[in-house]
Amino acid sequence: MDLSHTQRDALRELGNIGAAHAATTLSTMLMSNIEMDVPEIHLIDISKVYEHVGDELAALVLFQITGEVSGGGYVLLHIPKNSVIRLTNAMLGMTELDRDLTEMDESALLEIGNIMVSAFLDATASLLDVIMLPSPPTLIVDMPHAAFQTIITAQDTFDINEVVLFRTELKSDQHKITSNLFLLPNPPMLTDILEMLDKLLTP
Amino acid sequence: MEKTPNDRNEVVIVGIGDLAVGRGVMSSIGLGSCVGLVIHDRERGVGGLAHVMLPDSGGRTKRPGKFADTAIEALVAGLIQQGCRKTQLVAKMVGGAAMFKTFSGNLNIGERNITAIKENLKQKNIPLKAECVGGSVGRTLTYYPSDGGKVVVKLADGKKNEI
Numbered sequence: 001m002d003l004s005h006t007q008r009d010a011l012r013e014l015g016n017i018g019a020a021h022a023a024t025t026l027s028t029m030l031m032s033n034i035e036m037d038v039p040e041i042h043l044i045d046i047s048k049v050y051e052h053v054g055d056e057l058a059a060l061v062l063f064q065i066t067g068e069v070s071g072g073g074y075v076l077l078h079i080p081k082n083s084v085i086r087l088t089n090a091m092l093g094m095t096e097l098d099r100d101l102t103e104m105d106e107s108a109l110l111e112i113g114n115i116m117v118s119a120f121l122d123a124t125a126s127l128l129d130v131i132m133l134p135s136p137p138t139l140i141v142d143m144p145h146a147a148f149q150t151i152i153t154a155q156d157t158f159d160i161n162e163v164v165l166f167r168t169e170l171k172s173d174q175h176k177i178t179s180n181l182f183l184l185p186n187p188p189m190l191t192d193i194l195e196m197l198d199k200l201l202t203p
Numbered sequence: 204m205e206k207t208p209n210d211r212n213e214v215v216i217v218g219i220g221d222l223a224v225g226r227g228v229m230s231s232i233g234l235g236s237c238v239g240l241v242i243h244d245r246e247r248g249v250g251g252l253a254h255v256m257l258p259d260s261g262g263r264t265k266r267p268g269k270f271a272d273t274a275i276e277a278l279v280a281g282l283i284q285q286g287c288r289k290t291q292l293v294a295k296m297v298g299g300a301a302m303f304k305t306f307s308g309n310l311n312i313g314e315r316n317i318t319a320i321k322e323n324l325k326q327k328n329i330p331l332k333a334e335c336v337g338g339s340v341g342r343t344l345t346y347y348p349s350d351g352g353k354v355v356v357k358l359a360d361g362k363k364n365e366i
Contacts, residue, residue, distance in 0.1 A: 045218075046219040046220050046256070046269075047254075048218055049218060049219055050216055050232050053233070054232065054233065055233040055341065055343045055357075055359065056359075057360055138303050138304065140302055140339075141359070142302065142340060143232075143341030143342075144233065145232055145233020145341065146233040146235030146300070146340075146341025146342070147302055147341070148233075148235075149219055149234070149236060149237050149256075150235040150236045150300075150302040150303065150313075152219070153236050153237065153256055153257065153312050158257065158263070
């Protein structure tokens with residue numbers, strides 16, 4: 001698998017539009033500015049995934065993408081533990097920082113995840129003129145690498161040794177909240193997206 | 204692809220589908236459904252670590268560390284090359300969890316990895332000395348070949364235990 005310069009640019013732009021919509025929803029919920037990075041696109045060997053996602057405790061909200069894209073893929077919202085606490089606190093007007101994650105954090109995460117990921121998928125799907133739907137979210141609070149590994153393994157990975165990792169960082173400086181939005185397309189979905197983008201770019 | 208950790212304090216990270224053989228400290232971080240398999244030589248303080256992703260190679264020979272059957276084969280071959288005696292080898296394994304409760308993917312891949320490793324070890328007459336597997340938690344494994352083959356398992360919340 002190889003990605004050309006143009007393909008990377010097109011994907012980055014697609015990610016940019018999606019993430020911008022997700023950022024807007026987060027900004028509305030927090031009533032704060034959200035800083036957004038240019039999306040990163042990495043084509044990485046499975047043995048190097050650990051260089052991009054670590055084993056520090058974080059909340060991960062996972063959505064499977066279904067709809068008019070073959071194979072589908074996954075969207076993952078990754079929020080480090082401390083940011084989760086600040087996020088719930090900001091939403092519910094609480095202040096206690098030194099605490100464990102509770103059911104309240106979990107429902108806040110599922111809610112935020114749902115809204116952000118729906119916005120992300122709606123924006124990318126309408127640009128591509130297809131329908132993409134998120135599955136109901138699954139939440140785990142654990143090591144990001146362990147989650148990624150399970151997702152990668154669930155794809156048909158016998159002969160696939162590379163994954164495409166799309167990452168956009170969304171931050172609120174005011175609340176000191178960091179989050180990452182990951183898109184992991186299955187290979188057929190990536191091919192589909194690239195074809196659609198190609199059509200869009202051809203006058 | 205095979206890495207050779209040296210005696211220094213440098214930790215060699217063994218990523219998904221990879222393997223390493225040597226005397227230095229080796230680690231696999233964030234094991235989910237994958238299994239970190241250690242084969243240790245009790246006599247010589249040498250050993251190997253594989254980050255196994257799938258239970259069966261189906262005859263594939265590239266990336267031996269990726270599959271349970273080929274990983275054991277490759278680790279044993281690597282250790283024998285280092286002068287180890289097969290009768291001195293023992294195994295430890297960590298991982299094989301089911302991270303997501305509701306997930307329409309390969310649900311029990313972790314469990315299948317564990318079973319496959321056990322079967323393959325039995326065939327090769329390598330005793331499984333310790334394990335920390337299953338459940339629904341991610342684990343980071345660190346293996347110290349020259350420190351009695353000690354394996355430290357760390358969980359996401361920072362708790363550690365030695366097996």
